[in-house]
Amino acid sequence: MQLMDNWNKEILRLAIPSIISNVTVPLLGLVDLAVVGHIGNETYISAIAVGSMVFNVMYWLLGFLRMGTSGMTSQAYGRQDEQECLNILLRTLMIGLGMGILFIVAQRGIEWGMLRLMNTPEASWSFVATYFRIVIWGAPAMLGLYGLTGWFIGMQDTRTPMVVAVLQNVVNILASLIFVFVLGWKISGVAAGTVLAQWVGFMVSLYAAYRRISSEKEQGLTSEKSGLMVLQTTFCRVLVMRGEWREFFRVNKDIFLRTLCLVAVNFFFTSAGGKQGAMMLAVNTLLMTLFTLFSYLMDGFAYAGEALSGKYYGAGDTKGLRITVRRLFGFGVIMALMFTAVYVFGGVGFLHLLTSDGSVVAAAQPYLFWAYLIPMAGMAAFVLDGVFIGLTATKGMLFSTAMAMIVFFVVYYLFWNSFGNDALWIAFLSFLGMRGIASILWVRRYLVIF
Template identity: 85%
Template sequence: MDNWNREILRLAIPSIISNVTVPLLGLVDLAVVGHIGNETYISAIAVGSMIFNVMYWLLGFLRMGTSGMTSQAYGRKDRQECLDILIRTLMIGVGMGLLFIVAQRGIEWGMLRLMNTPAASWRFVATYFRIVIWGAPAMLGLYGLTGWFIGMQNTRTPMLVAVLQNIVNILASLFFVFVLGWGVSGVATGTLLAQWVGFLVSLYAAYRQITTVGVVERECLQECVRRVLAMTGKWGEFFRVNKDIFLRTLCLVAVNFFFTSSGGKQGPMILAVNTLLMTLFTLFSYIMDGFAYAGEALSGKYYGAGDKVGLRITVRRLFGFGIIMALFFTLMYVFGGVGFLHLLTSDRTVVVAAHPYLFWAYLIPVVGMAAFVLDGVFIGLTATRGMLFSTAMAMITFFVVYYLLWSSYGNDALWIAFLSFLGMRGIASILWARRYLVIF
């Protein structure tokens, strides 16, 4: 294995581990309340977790925008700019978290209705929300810190923090629920504690990297903040990049929400089938996102250093890994997909009902691979307009294909539209990269 591949794997593997552990925060909550013996608690935690997933997913630009700009500054060896970006993203992330706390009553009112919260779970969802919302500054600050670490070519720290968060969440939730008997409040408090522990540990790790590794010499934090506030042009660039990512995220949310909603309109069985099959996409995305993070760090570094040869080689190697992963997951799904579905549910009727649609799930890795790889490259180059363009084109394709085929093909049309969405994202990304970027 040469140095190029070794560098990609050094960054990708910790990111893959981090990605896999992220959903565990919500799963731990569900597992704990699942042993209390009340189905109302389970639905309350499920709805409460979904509320925060939606809120934070829309603000994912805090991680992605920070990653690209930091990796470029790292490639230029601009240590002061690396620190300025960190302070800038922390100010925005923590500030928005505080804004969420201030506006929590309005957010709670709207989200509980948007999620169609069952009447029996309403009080428990509200209890969960009113506790976990106090972790918003920590979570949004952590988004920025994670992006900064990736840009600094350090994916190991986010991995360790993610593992630590889950350990804290498990132990704290078990203690609060089963020792103190706090019920849903105990689960929420455990999650809140894990969020703040993760943020504070990451903040300390960033401080250590700044002062020990030598991003900048030890200097007055107040002076750094003054510099950041005074650099209006840099703030404009920061918001330009993040605006494109935010709009791109809205396109993704629109497609995902419509996919779920359309499945629900076909009845609980089709909704269950689509939910199970989408786990095959989710599993593949966890792996490919790890390589996308490596692409963010390395492409930004070489672009910032003006190394076009290094950038091209990195993109080619990323596509090489992407092809290998796509073939591996396709074979795994073809030969083990049914067995995987049986692991997810003991209801054989749902698995049987999923059989006619398994073929579409088998195509996900091959059709979707290019979009994952180029998303990472675009973020590293801060070519976020390309991400927005490709996702918007893909969203339009999704709805056109769906409405053209729906009356004749039903749920098959939904899956064909989703695969068209994934494929168009990759095709449009390649076309944009060939037209505007020097990476092929």
């Protein structure tokens, strides 16, 4: 029984800091929104909303830098291959920093395309452009931080990313307040605060990684061979390791394509709600918040799954891998039941917390039933996404998400004429459920870990 308690403790040790980190992610955007809400009219607010969305799309599509790094690092950690762990870190940093620099070089083209893609109101164009042209300088830091976060998770350390995430928010709040209200920089101050927070987070995370690499305990270095020398030697070696580069891009290609499927569904969901009018768009946005909250918690367990399943797979410990997956599902079921109960008994109250507009809450209540089903429909997909990443079985992730995307569109167009907005929610729940079912089928067919 003590052994089973230790399995649970190990999962929670990794999951809880990840949940805290996830919750802080949207705060960076919310801080910007709150500050501009006190310095101007709706033009400022819409500019921050559009600008934040532009960067969310850019960075979301490159989320493979975190996920692919996590899976490969956890396997190398399980094999006790410290050198390969370092190789992976340098490889992902090279790509992340390189992509960030590319974004800076191509910023005018990106700005032009995104302003039109987001249907930006003309009154907000100059403010969005100002925000974008400043925040784009944080792109290398953000993408480098993606790789560092994935590396720490793979090294069974979710505490460092949590500390960095909290630090970023503190820096962002303080810097934005000083730049805006003391120096009077307005929207430029908000953007500058965001960039400063991003670079502080990156540098602190990079320093933490360097400290870990340099320690004699982790690398077994002699006093004659410094951590810096190891990094220099490894950097040269990484540049010429073609096989490892191919594997890196194979894993990340599948994750990137899978992300495109997720983006297609989420964009269509928002667009389909918007076509029904401002009221229905507001209703769907409020109810989707219930999904977002659940996803923050379940992503924490998915991160634990990445770290532990990769470690046991890399170590060749099939028994440990199976127990981990089963325990993750146990936590997933408990969390799904808990969230379902909270939504059933507190859903209306939560909507009132989000908005004081009684007409929006009243319009949302007929669709609350669909939100009650989100936790159970989505739980399996979240758990197995973490397992797939840990095993670098990314084709399973791509297969399950692509199949679920097809089901989403088929269900929506079959039922739209008869059920209206209910059809949109039925399609979304079908998407979540199909991701889980297809993931389980793939695991049972190709991985045999249940």
